[in-house]
Amino acid sequence: MLRYILGRIAQAVGVLWAVFTATFVVLYLLPSNPVALLLAAGDMQADDLSPEQLAALEAQYGLDKPVYVQYLDQLWHLVRLDFGDSISKHVPVSQLLDERLGSTIALGATAILFTLVGGLSVAYLAAWVQWRPAKILLARLPAIGVSFPPFFVGLLLIQVFAFSLGWLPATGTDGWRSLILPAVMMSAPTAAMLAQVLTRSLNDTLGEPYITTARAKGLSRNAVQARHALRNAALPALTLLGLLLGATVTEAVVAETVFTREGVGRLAQEAVLAQDVHVVQAIVLIAATVFVAINLVVDLIYPLLDPRVTHTQRVS
Amino acid sequence: MRKPRRIGALSLAAVMGLAACGGGGSTTASAGDTPVPGGTLKIAFWDDAQGCIDPNQVYWIESRSLDRQIADSLTDQDPETGKIVPWLATDWTVSADAKTYTFNLRQGVTFSDGTPLDATAVKTALDGTYALGPKSLLGLTYLAGYKSSTVVDADTVTVDFNTPNAAFLQATSTTTLAILSPKTYQETPEQRCAGKVVGSGAFTLDSYTAAKEAHLTKRKDYAWPSGLVKNQGAAYLDEIEVSYIKEDSVRVGSLTSGAIDIAWPREPISEADQQLVEAAGGSIESRPLPGISYQLVPNVAKGGPLADLKVRQALQKAIDRKTYASTIYWSEYPVVASVFDSTTPHFADQSAALAFDPDGAGRLLDEAGWKLGGDGYRYKDGKKLTLVDPVTVALPGDQLVQDQLKKIGIDLQLKVVTAAQRVEILASGGFDLVLTYLTRADPSVLGSVLDQAVSQQGSAKYSQDAATATKVSELFAKGLQATDPAARGQVYTELQQYLIAQGVSFPVYERVQVAGLSGKVQGFAFTSEAFLRANDIWLAR
Numbered sequence: 009m010l011r012y013i014l015g016r017i018a019q020a021v022g023v024l025w026a027v028f029t030a031t032f033v034v035l036y037l038l039p040s041n042p043v044a045l046l047l048a049a050g051d052m053q054a055d056d057l058s059p060e061q062l063a064a065l066e067a068q069y070g071l072d073k074p075v076y077v078q079y080l081d082q083l084w085h086l087v088r089l090d091f092g093d094s095i096s097k098h099v100p101v102s103q104l105l106d107e108r109l110g111s112t113i114a115l116g117a118t119a120i121l122f123t124l125v126g127g128l129s130v131a132y133l134a135a136w137v138q139w140r141p142a143k144i145l146l147a148r149l150p151a152i153g154v155s156f157p158p159f160f161v162g163l164l165l166i167q168v169f170a171f172s173l174g175w176l177p178a179t180g181t182d183g184w185r186s187l188i189l190p191a192v193m194m195s196a197p198t199a200a201m202l203a204q205v206l207t208r209s210l211n212d213t214l215g216e217p218y219i220t221t222a223r224a225k226g227l228s229r230n231a232v233q234a235r236h237a238l239r240n241a242a243l244p245a246l247t248l249l250g251l252l253l254g255a256t257v258t259e260a261v262v263a264e265t266v267f268t269r270e271g272v273g274r275l276a277q278e279a280v281l282a283q284d285v286h287v288v289q290a291i292v293l294i295a296a297t298v299f300v301a302i303n304l305v306v307d308l309i310y311p312l313l314d315p316r317v318t319h320t321q322r323v324s
Numbered sequence: 325m326r327k328p329r330r331i332g333a334l335s336l337a338a339v340m341g342l343a344a345c346g347g348g349g350s351t352t353a354s355a356g357d358t359p360v361p362g363g364t365l366k367i368a369f370w371d372d373a374q375g376c377i378d379p380n381q382v383y384w385i386e387s388r389s390l391d392r393q394i395a396d397s398l399t400d401q402d403p404e405t406g407k408i409v410p411w412l413a414t415d416w417t418v419s420a421d422a423k424t425y426t427f428n429l430r431q432g433v434t435f436s437d438g439t440p441l442d443a444t445a446v447k448t449a450l451d452g453t454y455a456l457g458p459k460s461l462l463g464l465t466y467l468a469g470y471k472s473s474t475v476v477d478a479d480t481v482t483v484d485f486n487t488p489n490a491a492f493l494q495a496t497s498t499t500t501l502a503i504l505s506p507k508t509y510q511e512t513p514e515q516r517c518a519g520k521v522v523g524s525g526a527f528t529l530d531s532y533t534a535a536k537e538a539h540l541t542k543r544k545d546y547a548w549p550s551g552l553v554k555n556q557g558a559a560y561l562d563e564i565e566v567s568y569i570k571e572d573s574v575r576v577g578s579l580t581s582g583a584i585d586i587a588w589p590r591e592p593i594s595e596a597d598q599q600l601v602e603a604a605g606g607s608i609e610s611r612p613l614p615g616i617s618y619q620l621v622p623n624v625a626k627g628g629p630l631a632d633l634k635v636r637q638a639l640q641k642a643i644d645r646k647t648y649a650s651t652i653y654w655s656e657y658p659v660v661a662s663v664f665d666s667t668t669p670h671f672a673d674q675s676a677a678l679a680f681d682p683d684g685a686g687r688l689l690d691e692a693g694w695k696l697g698g699d700g701y702r703y704k705d706g707k708k709l710t711l712v713d714p715v716t717v718a719l720p721g722d723q724l725v726q727d728q729l730k731k732i733g734i735d736l737q738l739k740v741v742t743a744a745q746r747v748e749i750l751a752s753g754g755f756d757l758v759l760t761y762l763t764r765a766d767p768s769v770l771g772s773v774l775d776q777a778v779s780q781q782g783s784a785k786y787s788q789d790a791a792t793a794t795k796v797s798e799l800f801a802k803g804l805q806a807t808d809p810a811a812r813g814q815v816y817t818e819l820q821q822y823l824i825a826q827g828v829s830f831p832v833y834e835r836v837q838v839a840g841l842s843g844k845v846q847g848f849a850f851t852s853e854a855f856l857r858a859n860d861i862w863l864a865r
């Protein structure tokens with residue numbers, strides 16, 4: 009078991025290093041000079057700086073050094089969790105993250121909660137309900153959820169719940185009420201995918217002989233489904249959930265734009281457009297860390313649900 | 325029926341030099357009612373991409389609208405006539421060579437930190453803004469040739485220039501040269517950008533979070549607006565709350581559902597959305613943004629097709645500006661008529677020279693040796709007539725121009741690049757056409773993008789051959805030497821004619837600031853630069 013965990017952690021670190029290197033290479037290859045961006049303006053483009061002033065700015069951001077030195081420099085700083093300064097916003101990246109990470113975490117956590125509750129309850133109900141029309145409706149619901157683009161779902165939610173009914177705010181980053189609509193938007197496709205996979209595997213599991221045995225012992229349908237079927241049907245859903253949660257960061261970009269929320273998602277979008285190297289680096293690494301961490305947790309939960317996982321590892 | 329919009333093709337050149345009309349400021353229809361003090365005005369802009377609020381540094385027009393409420397200027401500019409009127413300065417003299425300005429200051433004015441306004445404060449502010457250098461892109465041109473400021477006595481300050489700067493008087497009316505409290509200049513430029521700014525305006529800035537929100541509170545003891553403001557005392561509004569909403573539909577929905585009182589976008593509110601706003605009891609206000617109209621500037625240095633004057637003249641005739649205005653915007657949307665928008669002082673109507681003439685364009689291209697090929701495009705020596713325009717987003721308007729040019733055989737390629745790449749392309753001249761625009765209610769503003777003598781920008785560097793550049797620089801320099809309005813008008817009229825005839829600039833559309841107001845908002849007013857002026861605004865109950 010320990011070897012399994014250590015192996016997974018080593019793998020995670022390797023992935024992060026690869027992500028850092030890939031981002032560095034991509035950003036370095038892009039044809040532009042970050043210092044020129046300092047002068048790029050929304051209303052005008054001025055490059056009225058003398059070559060000396062440009063050189064001084066390049067030195068300030070360490071852009072005058074050879075590529076491999078910049079690479080090692082950044083890697084060394086990152087190991088110590090120092091992300092450097094934002095080129096477009098003139099403040100340390102850590103300060104930007106400090107300001108914006110909280111609201112994205114709150115949004116992501118709420119969306120994950122909605123994904124779990126929504127996905128689980130739809131799948132559970134779909135397997136449990138006996139009345140055919142309801143069963144069909146519940147089975148089709150996920151397909152609808154997946155097929156609507158999140159952007160459109162967001163605007164629809166705003167139209168209905170903010171503008172027409174006036175129940176929840178359309179924009180802003182204050183309090184739990186402003187979290188609900190964007191979290192619903194983010195969780196709609198993920199909950200739908202989760203429900204789809206879980207419904208399928210629940211239905212498969214419910215056909216297994218041991219379920220018939222459990223039924224025969226006199227357990228209620230609810231008890232059979234909750235205690236026996238769900239646990240065994242959860243494995244494929246868990247794998248999917250790991251992937252879905254990792255995608256939360258990318259979904260936050262859309263949610264934070266539509267709902268005008270402060271957060272890392274929007275920061276990422278702005279940073280990419282402005283080619284703000286240090287900010288992009290930091291966000292990509294955070295996203296990768298979240299992804300890797302979630303999948304690590306998923307991998308660690310596996311053996312608890314199904315002991316065969318670790319066993320097989322040791323044999324091979 | 326919709327209410328008539330406040331878009332007038334104001335021929336400011338005709339009225340320049342006339343006396344200020346006194347009352348000033350456009351107001352909504354029901355402004356005759358007695359204003360009710362109190363309340364919070366909620367306004368949503370579309371974005372805050374520069375993330376800076378310091379009036380001295382910011383170029384982002386949304387921030388400048390906010391800064392107008394926080395900081396006062398030495399002078400003010402009448403939106404109707406373009407005339408400069410007293411504000412923090414009661415009167416002034418300008419030397420005949422436009423190199424020396426002397427201002428007498430109003431007494432009894434204080435900054436919101438309690439410091440009184442005096443000659444030293446004005447000197448500190450002008451020196452401080454000049455010291456920002458390239459951190460203040462607008463300040464660079466507004467203070468071009470700045471030598472020093474001298475405190476004559478407590479209420480008199482003299483500003484000296486090394487080179488003539490006749491546009492400086494208008495510059496003193498802008499937010500860029502707003503006078504901030506001397507203590508402000510002890511903060512770093514970054515801290516000032518982030519909100520550490522203290523002015524003498526009718527409102528004070530309580531908080532500012534870039535791209536998220538700003539909060540302004542009125543100054544109860546405010547008593548020194550310019551004569552253009554009706555309300556000569558403290559503002560009616562208690563507070564102003566600012567948010568930034570990027571999505572047009574969400575911003576308009578927020579207005580119609582009552583979550584905000586003013587929707588202030590960058591792109592004009594669409595006709596359909598205007599109807600929504602009006603159906604909800606709101607109204608639409610608009611004013612063309614004075615300064616450089618939205619235009620394309622050629623690259624003649626690349627040795628491409630645009631090096632030939634005939635091809636440039638053909639291009640001038642090939643753009644159908646009337647159809648552009650009515651297709652991209654709406655039927656009564658103003659048609660661009662010069663290199664300046666119609667609200668710019670000394671604007672001179674060039675509609676005749678900008679008329680749509682596809683046949684004339686075709687003839688010119690034939691003469692230049694570009695013959696129509698079988699595919700509808702023109703060719704010369706086996707080379708296709710292709711023009712590259714680097715854009716960050718290919719907007720419907722760009723595609724319309726592309727389509728219009730295609731009809732006479734020009735292949736306009738919209739090369740979509742990132743903002744970062746665009747900067748490089750501009751600097752290295754890797755384009756045939758490039759867009760430019762800038763807001764300032766003075767014609768000298770065009771020099772900052774076209775005059776090779778003062779600007780290093782790609783739009784200046786590549787748009788003219790040596791002979792043309794000499795003439796263009798000469799005209800801009802003459803404009804900066806002329807202190808007499810009639811003489812200035814003459815110079816800038818000649819400049820507008822010359823730029824269009826030589827194909828140095830291809831105006832495409834007039835930039836119009838449109839704002840959606842809820843039914844509650846009364847006494848709305850634009851400044852001469854189409855920014856917000858909140859002094860007269862009050863909320864109906």
